[in-house]
Every structure is written in structure tokens, then in C-alpha cells.
Amino acid sequence: MKTNLYIVNEIAPLEITTKVTDAQLLFNELTYTHFPVIKDNTYLGCISEADIRCFETDKTLTAYQYALEGFFVRKDNNWIDILESFAQNRSNIMPVLDDNNNYLGFFELGDIMNLFNETPFLSEPGNILIVEKGVLDYSFSEISQIVESNNARVLGLFISNMENDVAQITIKISDSDINNIVQTFRRYSYNIISKHQEDSFLTNLKERSQYLEKYLNI
Numbered sequence: 332m333k334t335n336l337y338i339v340n341e342i343a344p345l346e347i348t349t350k351v352t353d354a355q356l357l358f359n360e361l362t363y364t365h366f367p368v369i370k371d372n373t374y375l376g377c378i379s380e381a382d383i384r385c386f387e388t389d390k391t392l393t394a395y396q397y398a399l400e401g402f403f404v405r406k407d408n409n410w411i412d413i414l415e416s417f418a419q420n421r422s423n424i425m426p427v428l429d430d431n432n433n434y435l436g437f438f439e440l441g442d443i444m445n446l447f448n449e450t451p452f453l454s455e456p457g458n459i460l461i462v463e464k465g466v467l468d469y470s471f472s473e474i475s476q477i478v479e480s481n482n483a484r485v486l487g488l489f490i491s492n493m494e495n496d497v498a499q500i501t502i503k504i505s506d507s508d509i510n511n512i513v514q515t516f517r518r519y520s521y522n523i524i525s526k527h528q529e530d531s532f533l534t535n536l537k538e539r540s541q542y543l544e545k546y547l548n549i
Contacts, residue, residue: 334410337443338427340436344369345378345392352388354378367426367437368392368399374426374434376401403428406435410446413438452487452503460509461491461525462516463499469521474502477515483507499524 344367345354357366358380365377376399378392386395403426404413416425423440447453462474471488478485484505492499504512509527516523 334408334413334438334443334446335406335427337438337446338406338436339439344374344426344434344437346370347375347392347396349392350388351383351386351390351392351395354383354392355388358383363424365400365420365422365424367424367434369434372434373432374403374428375399377422377424377426402426404438405430410443414443414447417443450487455486455503455505457486457506458504458509458527459525460502460504460512460516460523460527461499462502462521463492463497463524464521466493466496466498469498469500473519474500477519478502478504478512481507481512481515483512 342361345357347368347370349368354366363380365379368375368378375396378395378399382395382398386398400420402416402420402422404416406427406429408416413425417423417438417440425438425440425443427435427437429435474488475485486503486505488500488502490498491501513523513527
């Protein structure tokens with residue numbers, strides 16, 4: 332995926348000599364959480380909307396250079412790295428630099444998310460399975476083997492949560508008999524987090540609990 336096609340350079344960055352009041356007007360017109368600031372086309376950092384509202388309007392950004400946030404990506408970064416930078420910096424705009432730190436433009440979060448939407452993880456039909464296991468006990472190779480041993484394909488997987496030495500893994504699986512896959516994961520001591528109507532284990536457990544409840548009420 333060529334992310335450089337999504338670089339926005341039609342909107343000029345702020346110069347460090349820009350007045351605070353002009354920067355505030357720019358944020359009023361746009362919906363960005365941050366905006367790039369440069370000096371002679373050299374990127375200095377991003378100023379946040381939250382900060383710009385607190386600055387004295389008659390001063391320039393030079394007086395507040397200490398508040399600039401220095402996050403950026405390179406033009407040849409892959410979309411996963413770019414998406415990670417968006418998440419880490421809680422921004423909906425990401426400055427793009429070349430190898431000489433010259434400012435090229437910026438990515439918008441929505442454009443990078445659209446790239447994610449085009450991946451098989453979201454675009455291909457299939458089932459979502461969420462499992463968990465100790466961080467030292469699971470492996471991606473084992474997870475793939477479990478899925479493939481049931482004549483299915485892994486369309487994508489990632490660690491969606493990690494807490495108290497337990498990892499939660501979200502898996503996108505091609506259309507298949509999800510019940511057999513679920514049971515195989517249980518045999519390998521994985522805890523199933525997601526709910527599946529085809530899960531015969533839960534169905535049997537529910538039936539037995541209802542039978543026990545009926546027996547106790549006799």
C-alpha cells in the first residue's frame with residue numbers, strides 16, 4: 332500500500348513566527364487535534380489545539396516553542412507504523428518528513444484507517460474469535476496451527492489486550508466450522524472470550540444447568 336499517495340500538502344503548516352491569534356483561527360476552521368509548525372521548511376513539532384487556546388493571543392508561536400510535540404513519521408513508513416504513531420500520540424494528524432527532516436505534508440487519521448479497512452482482516456468474510464492465555468503460554472504459530480488443522484485460514488490476528496500476564500488475542504478466521512475450532516482451542520487450554528451461537532460446549536453447559544435447576548426445584 333503506497334501511503335505517500337495520501338500525504339496532504341494543500342494546507343500550509345504554521346510558521347514559528349505565526350501569531351497565536353492566527354493559529355487559533357486556523358483551528359477554528361479545521362477539525363485537527365494538532366497542527367505542524369515549521370521554520371524554513373524544517374519541521375519543529377506540532378502544536379495542539381488544547382494548548383493554543385491557553386496562549387496569549389498577541390504573542391507568536393516562538394514564545395511557546397517549548398510546547399511543541401515532536402512526533403512525525405517518514406514518507407516510507409508502512410501504514411501499521413503510521414497507525415501506531417497516531418495511537419501513541421492521540422492525534423488525528425501526522426506530519427510526514429523526508430530523510431533530511433524536510434516537511435512534506437501530513438497524513439489524516441481517516442485516510443490511514445481506510446487502508447486498514449481494505450485489508451483482508453476487515454474486507455474478507457469470516458468469523459472473529461477472541462481467545463486468551465498466559466503471555467508465556469501462547470504462540471502465534473500454535474494459534475495458526477489450530478485454525479489450519481480445522482481446514483480454515485487465518486486472515487489476521489493481533490494482541491487486543493494484555494493484563495495480569497494474560498494475553499487476549501483477536502483472530503479473524505475464514506468461513507468455516509467455528510465450533511470445531513473453538514473446541515480445539517479449549518483442548519489447548521485457551522479461554523474463549525467471544526460468544527458463538529455454534530458453540531456446542533456452551534449449549535451443553537446451559538442445558539445441564541437448566542436440568543440441574545429443574546432437579547433442585549423438585
